[in-house]
Each structure stands twice: as structure tokens, then as C-alpha cells.
Amino acid sequence: MATLEDIAKALGVSKGTVSKALNGAKDVSSTMRNAVLEKAVELGYTRSIRRENGQKIALFITNMEYARPDDFGYDLVAGVRKAAEPAGFQVDLIPLTIQMQQETAYDSYMVQNQYCGGLFLGLSLRQDPWMKDFESCKTPTVLYDNHVSCNPNVTYIGTNNQEGMDLAIEYLKSLGHQKIGYLSYELHAYIYQRRYYAYLQAMLEHGLQSDPALTGSEHHVSDCLGQHLPRLLKQGCTAIICSHDILAHSVMVHCQELGLRVPEDVSILGFDDIPLCRYAVPPLSTIRQDRENLGRSAFHALTSQMNQVHVSSLLLHAQLIERSSCTIAKAITESL
């Protein structure tokens, strides 16, 4: 692992200059600072960063709303903290903006801010400039629900979506449903692609009609409700799986507005098990992701990376949560 001396020697400057540059001292020119940062990244200095009272890790979040108590990220962030802080790590929660990614390369940002590892939480990373950086970054990095192939320093962490869809379809099939539809957020995001293909494969494996015509995906929930939901109902779907709970809740409300009873006329199943599910009317059946333990496992994967154990992926088991939004299949009226 590189030291300050290594960087100083490689650049032919003093160790003091390197130290000042890395700490952002004002009496070092920006040209020198950038040269030091670039050399530090090149030599893998990221792995050497230590703070006086422990180590700092950065938990980036693309949308701070995810970290609110009623949303997905809250327990996940809590899980990271519960594992990291007793182990002597400081966890900084950082809103991830496009601008900061455009201004500074990922490894440079991490060295500059003395982070020894990065965790990423959010769904829009596919459009973010740092996604490109993750293909070759040297910083130990864990992406929640996003996958980068062939960089040993990056881990994908999440829930086994294939298992989740297997559980969902096995359950609905056991209730007599044959034609099971699937509604999703747009398929640009890695995780929604995975779930979509997992749905098609699970339908196939359970001997049911595995057909993209029984699916619909849109960026806007309103388009899913306005265009795809009526189409799936007309095709005779007696149950609909949704890519995530918020969509499932909207679908449930919209079905009720259309005069359909949930679950008597149509069964609705979500994915994630966010707090909303328990309070929905009827309470939403869903596939649970174990969020707090995802956070703990993300921290484990990050420290594994720091210790040269290059975890490619770590997936937790999915779990079916039966509430009241699914019941025995009944033919939908054709009159919609």
C-alpha cells in the first residue's frame, strides 16, 4: 500500500507538500494538488487512508428522501451504522449530485476527502458520471442494487431477485392464479431489469405463460396506471406483481377507483416491504428485502474489500410477506 513518502518520491516533492495537498491546504497550488491527488490514486493510496480516531467511509445517497424513516433507505443506513460505528468507522451520509461527479473523478474525491471506502444507495446510478469510474476505480466500493462487472474493487449487494420472483409466483400460483401480470418502473435501472427478467423466468419455470405482453413499464406511475393496467386487466390477469411497493400501492388504489375489489377481483403483490405496506388498505402482500441486514452486509463487503477479499456480489434471501392484498383467483369481468 502506498504511503505519503511513495507519492512524494514519485513526484519529486517533499512529504510535507504531499500532506498539505491531500489535506487541501491553501498554500499549495491547485496544479500541485491535482498532481498529488492523481498520483495518490495511481499508487492506490486510497487503501492507506487512516484517520486519527478510526476510518471514514462515505455513504452516498442519490435522493435523500430514501433515507427518511418511511422510505427504503432508512433501515439500510441504520444497518450500515450499527455495523460500522462499533468497529471504529465514521459513516458520512453524502447526497450524491451529478455536479459533484462532473467536477471530480471518483477516486480523487475519495482520496481528497480521506474516505477509505464508498457505499452507494439509490436507483439512478446508471445515468451518473461515476458509473464509468466504477469500471476501473481503486477505492473499495459497494453498490446497492447496481452491478459493475470485472472490477475487483466493486461489490454488488442486494436481495436475490430471482428467488423473490420465484416466491411471488409460487405463492400466486398456489392461490389458483394462472395469468399473472407484471408492472414496473422503466427498465433503464439495473435492478428493474433484473426483476423484469426474473419475473419472465419464474413464470416459465412454474409452467405459466411467460410473455412480455403481460408486462408494462413506464417512468411515470400515471402512465403505468393509464396505459398498462387496463390492458393487463383486459387480457384477463387475475393477479399483478409490481416492481416495487410504491407502484403496487398506486395500482391497488387505481384498481379500487375502477370499481374493482382488491383482492377479491384482482390480487396485487409488491416488492421491497417498505413501511407503507402495513398501513395500506388492504395491507399489501410483498417480497421483503431485509434492509437492516443489507446495511450490515454492505459494511462487511466493504471491509472485505479493504482486506483484499474481493467480493463480487453478496445477495440476501428474499422473503414472502403475506398480508391481505392477494387471495384466491377469480375471473375478472370482461366489461372494463
Next chain:
Amino acid sequence: MATLEDIAKALGVSKGTVSKALNGAKDVSSTMRNAVLEKAVELGYTRSIRRENGQKIALFITNMEYARPDDFGYDLVAGVRKAAEPAGFQVDLIPLTIQMQQETAYDSYMVQNQYCGGLFLGLSLRQDPWMKDFESCKTPTVLYDNHVSCNPNVTYIGTNNQEGMDLAIEYLKSLGHQKIGYLSYELHAYIYQRRYYAYLQAMLEHGLQSDPALTGSEHHVSDCLGQHLPRLLKQGCTAIICSHDILAHSVMVHCQELGLRVPEDVSILGFDDIPLCRYAVPPLSTIRQDRENLGRSAFHALTSQMNQVHVSSLLLHAQLIERSSCTIAKAITESL
């Protein structure tokens, strides 16, 4: 978690009888012993097992030869031990036979022998009676290179085979190879299925001919060499990936016996990076599995299971190891 008292109460016997039965005392009838074992399993007593000086885990191995210093399992077993023993766990290495599986159900075996978790190493599990038990077992269990869906107590650990094949094909393509063949052990084993499909998908993704006709798989190496190798060479394969190093080594030797130079006439790439690779002539290029860290990670997954963190899969990154068995593509003589 269940205690001795719970078992005693459920059966209406004394705690002493339960204790004796679990410890195999001879003054307890076999009927009583089986009743106690079954109740212990039913109540999830496995999770409560503690030894005086720590906890015992069982490392089952289907073929003890795997654990020899020159074979695959040696570093893996060492990795488990290096992680487990400092944490206060005793690791028992147990040869796994069909007979023991027929005699005792898996959970019962684990309770009876006071193991709080099981690790399985070996390739023939698909034919083993306990594979059925793994679908619903309550004991924390980690399977190396074998996958059981939907039981939260079972973890699949291994190397990312898709990434391994991506690295292999990207590398061979960069050397100018277009027609890349694939030879494999028979596809009954889970891991060989995974690698086979990973090969086909990686060929597709790299814009090369993804065709089962360019592959061959057999139980006996001699059949691979006698039947499939000449066929692939006749079809114009200038490079051949093998499902594991031992096969790759045999293929290399057989090519040389056929008068072909490796790698000038045909490039050969293995999978695993067992010690043999370094000493082969020429030294075998391969895809490395990080065996010692697989062992460490297996132990981590097992303790996660014990702490109710239900890991579904934990895969390490694959790594391309370039030695001397692959070089720039050259047309093979058609005269074979």
C-alpha cells in the same frame, strides 16, 4: 431459540433424558433418542448448540483428495480454519458418504453431533440424499459451488463464473481468436452448468459465435479428448476454454500428442488456478478462484446465518491469470 427445557417440556420427559439422548448416552433407548432428535430439529435447537470451549462447525468434503495440498480444497479448508479458529470455533473435517446421508437426516445429524453449522465442499452433491434435506433444513448451512433456492438457512458461495468467462473470452478475443471452443465435465453438476451457460452468454456478448456445436462435455476425460477435442479442432477452433484446470491440462497434453504446439497452434485456457497450472508445460493460463478467501468468506456466511442474516449467495471476483498456454490466434491445419 429452543433450549433443553423446551424439548423436555414438548415431549413430557425430564431435561436429563433430553441431555442424555442428545449426547448419545447408552441408557436411553433408540426410540427415545430419535424422538428427542426429531423434536430438537423441529424446535430449531440447532441454533442453540454451544460447546464448553466454543462452537463446532462441520466441514463436509465429498472426496478427501480435494483437501490435498495439490488440489482445489486445500486452501479453501485452510481459509475456513484461519477465519474460524481465532473466532473460537472448532472445525471438523468430515468425509461425506452416501451411506451416512441415507442413515440420518441432515438436521438430525447436526444436532446429534452438536454442530452449529455445516459447510459443504465437493462437486457431486446433486446426487447426494442430503441435497433434498437442504431445501428445508434449519441448520445454518453453506454450500460451496452448489445452489438451493428459497431456503433462508442455506447460502451458495463461490466465484462469479459469468465474470470469469467474460474475462476469458475478452482475453482470447484480444489475441485475435474468433472461434473459441469449450470443453467441460458433464453438465449434471450445478457449477458446470453455470460455467457452460456463462461461456455461451459471454461469447454472445462479445459478438462471437455462441453455439453449442462448439462445445463438448463428458463424464470421462478420455471421451472429451477422444470425441470432442478433434471435432472442435476440425471446426477451426483456435482456442479452447476448459471447465476446470485438470481437464485443460489433459487437453493440452493430448493436443501435443496430436502434434499440435500449445499455444502456437491452439491456445488452451483453464478455470480454477490449482497448483498444477504453474508446473504444467507450458504453464497454464487460467481463471483464478481465490480459494483461501473463499474459505474465509464461507465462514463469514455461516456466522451470518447463525446471526439471522440470511445470505443467499456470496460470490468472489474471478481473476484472469496469464501464463503461457495462450497466444495470438493462428489458423489450425485442416489436415487432422
